[in-house]
Amino acid sequence: METALIALVVIVVLVLLLLVSGFYTVEQQSYAIVERFGKFHRITSPGLNYRVPIVDSVVTRVSIRVRELIVAINTKTRDNVFVDLELAVQYQVRNQDDAWNAYYTLTNHEQQMESFIYDTVRAKVPTMMLDNVFENKDDIADDVRATLAESMQTYGYYIVKSLVNDVRPAANVAAAMNEIVAQERLRRAAEHKADAEKIIVVKAAEADAESKRLSGEGIAEQRKAIIQGYQESVSGLQLATGADAREIMSVVLMTQYFDALRDMAIGSRSSVVFSNHAPSEVSNVQQQLMEALLASRTMEDRARGEL
Numbered sequence: 001m002e003t004a005l006i007a008l009v010v011i012v013v014l015v016l017l018l019l020v021s022g023f024y025t026v027e028q029q030s031y032a033i034v035e036r037f038g039k040f041h042r043i044t045s046p047g048l049n050y051r052v053p054i055v056d057s058v059v060t061r062v063s064i065r066v067r068e069l070i071v072a073i074n075t076k077t078r079d080n081v082f083v084d085l086e087l088a089v090q091y092q093v094r095n096q097d098d099a100w101n102a103y104y105t106l107t108n109h110e111q112q113m114e115s116f117i118y119d120t121v122r123a124k125v126p127t128m129m130l131d132n133v134f135e136n137k138d139d140i141a142d143d144v145r146a147t148l149a150e151s152m153q154t155y156g157y158y159i160v161k162s163l164v165n166d167v168r169p170a171a172n173v174a175a176a177m178n179e180i181v182a183q184e185r186l187r188r189a190a191e192h193k194a195d196a197e198k199i200i201v202v203k204a205a206e207a208d209a210e211s212k213r214l215s216g217e218g219i220a221e222q223r224k225a226i227i228q229g230y231q232e233s234v235s236g237l238q239l240a241t242g243a244d245a246r247e248i249m250s251v252v253l254m255t256q257y258f259d260a261l262r263d264m265a266i267g268s269r270s271s272v273v274f275s276n277h278a279p280s281e282v283s284n285v286q287q288q289l290m291e292a293l294l295a296s297r298t299m300e301d302r303a304r305g306e307l
Contacts, residue, residue, distance in 0.1 A: 022053045
């Protein structure tokens, strides 16, 4: 009697344990696929769920989070340069129907995606020059996404984003490209330096021209003032002495000549000057000065007449 009671208790406990073992949990952002005797039975949502022990089994859990696949591809460009591209494809399973397709239609979804990516990239990059590969990375990524979105949707995968993370040409090609950029920058620097030197030369020439113009105007004003002084001196002496204007001008010019000789003698930077001061030579100097003065006045009169 006691033996039968003990056996009954044991059976009840085993049954309870068996029934309790049918409870299971499904994590957030995932689905669980349940099969009954090896055949698909249902898909359960996140939370606490129950399956019939022995009869039902949870064969897998499918995550609906966004996942990322990194693919490295070596291919050739149109200008016969081999490049290594690194692509990142982000994808996810969105709902229960997609979870069924993702589990039952593909044995290895990542390998399938890689095949489509290889096919798309190796069909597009060989039609592009190396520089265009760098400039049009987004076009390559968009083509990859379009191809995967169309083909992988059948298998329950939604393509969120496709990115070209890196484009690496061969080391010698990269060095050559860097050298080209360096030489281009040096050429621009030389052009800027030449332009700066040109500006300096032009400004110096303009300054020299302006200086000469101002110097000429100063000399002209100086000569004008000298002539005006001579005129005033001659007029004053004529009024004071009644002498002839030519005689007075001769005296003034000779006075200026001897003053100039005196200034040359006492100047700190003066040089030795040999001058013949015989009476006939002094008369010649006086005659030359008068002729120069008259010639200057004649030119001024002609200029006024033309104006």
